[in-house]
Amino acid sequence: MDSPGQIKVLTFNTWGLPLASKDDKLRLRMQAEYFRQSGKTLDVVLLQEVWTDEYVALLKDAAAEAGLVHATTFDGGVLGAGLLVLSRFPFTDVAFRPYSVRGEPGALQGEAMSGKGIGYARVQLPYGGRCTTLHIFNTHTHANWVHSVTPDAHLPDVKVPTDAFAPYRTANILDAIAFVKPILVAAEAAGDLVLAGGDWNVPVDNLEAALLVELLPGLRDAWQLAGHSALDSKGNTCGDPGNVYTGSIIGGYVPERIDFLWTNSSRVLECETVLKIMPGTTLNYSDHFGVRGIISCEVDSKDPCVVAMVRPITFPEECSGSGSAGDAVAMGCWGPTGGDINLRDRQVSAAAALPRSASSSGPFRTSPGPMAESKVAVDPAGNVSGGAACRKVSRRVRLLQLAGEQLRAGVDATTAGQKRLLRRALLFAAVTLVAIAVQLYGILAETDYWAKRLAAAVAVSVAPSALGLCLSQLVWMSMGTAGRRGFGQLARMVEVWEKVARAEMEG
Structure with a gap:
């Protein structure tokens, strides 16, 4: 070769x-x-x-x-x-x-x-x-x-x-x-x-x-x-x-x-x-x-069922009971990934070397897919639960929860932005109508020559600009609708990923 x-x-x-x-x-x-x-x-x-x-x-x-x-x-x-x-x-x-x-x-x-x-x-x-x-x-x-x-x-x-x-x-x-x-x-x-x-x-x-x-x-x-x-x-x-x-x-x-x-x-x-x-x-x-x-160009060939790329950290007492890292690992309370990537690689290699029966429990467990699962003690609402019987949620679930919060914040911000754009569109539409009315007044009213010219000049300069700004707000509103739908679609995707992560964790 x-x-x-x-x-x-x-x-x-x-x-x-x-x-x-x-x-x-x-x-x-x-x-x-x-x-x-x-x-x-x-x-x-x-x-x-x-x-x-x-x-x-x-x-x-x-x-x-x-x-x-x-x-x-x-x-x-x-x-x-x-x-x-x-x-x-x-x-x-x-x-x-x-x-x-x-x-x-x-x-x-x-x-x-x-x-x-x-x-x-x-x-x-x-x-x-x-x-x-x-x-x-x-x-x-x-x-x-x-x-x-x-x-x-x-x-x-x-x-x-x-x-x-x-x-x-x-x-x-x-x-x-x-x-x-x-x-x-x-x-x-x-x-x-x-x-x-x-x-x-x-x-x-x-x-x-x-x-x-x-x-x-x-x-x-x-x-x-x-x-x-x-x-x-x-x-x-x-x-x-x-x-x-x-x-x-x-x-x-x-x-x-x-x-x-x-x-x-x-x-x-x-x-x-x-x-x-x-x-x-x-x-x-x-x-x-x-x-x-x-x-x-050499790519590692790893067992896709081995869940690794995790490393212990200092664990919360709520998860560890005694506060020791060993107890925390035994209970499935894991720390975050990151930090020393070489250490994680060594853990991956150690896990891959274990027989499947040996790696199905303990620090390196198996799952249906290549998931890196680190445990943190949070409940579905995101609160730390107390005692040794804390709810153990995977790192993946927690990250997806945070991602979902970001996406919902995006939906809320986009909705609020569309309301602002609508108010501006109405304001510019009103200015356009007033400018057109002033122009008509300058044409039809019985007034002196210079007043007519001044009214026409104001109307001619203001009306098109106000109308253009009004239309731009409407265009941006349509773009906001597309953005809100994009946030919504991604939020649904994250919900599916979170359900799968929870099922794999509990399974």
């Missing part, structure tokens, strides 16, 4: 948004030069915020000179998706799933007008053995300008976002999970490599990332697989104080690692941040840094 080979991959947010970004002409030319030179050492490039056809052509042509001759974009919405994938190897399939919920209609940020979603490309690899196919996902979720979070009382490693845009990001992540899951399952069964990269706009310890890790346990963070700490500041890709464009980010900056490479590979040889300062300048390539990884 031939060597499984390696994939050299890069994900990068280009900030290629004319008018709204700074120095975009210069930066995109310098980015093209980077790919013309350094692209020779890359196999796959995932780009975000390539918003114009001009920039797509610029980057594609430069990358092609470096051997990245295969390219595909993913389009949707009024402004497009801004996603571009470059590859040294040929595509055999491409697909795109627009996100059900895109943003607040009428908001200045313009998220609702974009066509954000998650793109997929299947790539034919030149390696022998089982490693002949690579599955690529590229995405850019709703931006985060506020960065306000609160810790969850039951999952201390998970920070729950509280900003007004959090429901949109959560919805995007859930859409991405639903799209990736069946492809990931089939790929793992076939021994295929999977890479999911992009600007996820969430740090690794936030709810949205925890949902992705929990619901797609086959995917792991390449940064951590390469030996880095999850929250190592060297991995920060956005909001870095050393980036000259950090001050241009709406809402200021919070140094975070929000650009990820997720993979099902068994080994990541290297993962680092790149594309920082442009040669010969003091400027940066973008307001983001890129992430470059060297990833083995």
Whole structure:
């Protein structure tokens, strides 16, 4: 059998948004030069915020000179998706799933007008053995300008976002999970490599990332697989104080690692941040840094019935009785995932080595599917129950509860927004009618010449503008209806996932 080979991959947010970004002409030319030179050492490039056809052509042509001759974009919405994938190897399939919920209609940020979603490309690899196919996902979720979070009382490693845009990001992540899951399952069964990269706009310890890790346990963070700490500041890709464009980010900056490479590979040889300062300048390539990884095509073959990827933490006394970790494990009260990914990998290996009868109870139990179940002591209302007989709810259930809360908050916010838009539409309609009435008065009334001209001028300038604003509110209301339905559909999906998680836990 031939060597499984390696994939050299890069994900990068280009900030290629004319008018709204700074120095975009210069930066995109310098980015093209980077790919013309350094692209020779890359196999796959995932780009975000390539918003114009001009920039797509610029980057594609430069990358092609470096051997990245295969390219595909993913389009949707009024402004497009801004996603571009470059590859040294040929595509055999491409697909795109627009996100059900895109943003607040009428908001200045313009998220609702974009066509954000998650793109997929299947790539034919030149390696022998089982490693002949690579599955690529590229995405850019709703931006985060506020960065306000609160810790969850039951999952201390998970920070729950509280900003007004959090429901949109959560919805995007859930859409991405639903799209990736069946492809990931089939790929793992076939021994295929999977890479999911992009600007996820969430740090690794936030709810949205925890949902992705929990619901797609086959995917792991390449940064951590390469030996880095999850929250190592060297991995920060956005909001870095050393980036000259950090001050241009709406809402200021919070140094975070929000650009990820997720993979099902068994080994990541290297993962680092790149594309920082442009040669010969003091400027940066973008307001983001890129992430470059060297990833083995070798995929672990794990028993899909083994439930692992968990590690003990300090357990609440309500679950442990005596307060010891050992008692807590015996009772099924588990701690959250995260932290030392290598430790979890060792636990996975230990669990997989156990006979099925031995792993059906205790820390590593089996279930009908590849679930990572960590126990926390919460009741259906989300309250900690007391005593040694506490109700044990899986980590997955708790995360889905939090996701459901975000989606319901999105429905409520969208409904309230539609009411505001309706009030504005009525106001502008009233202004339009008054302006038309004034114009008629100026034409028909017995008054002096200059008064007529003044009335007509006011009416001619005000009436069309007010009518246009009235119609825009109605259009945004229809977009809000689509968003509310998108939130509702995702909420129903989460309810199904939660029921399945509870059934598997209780079974």
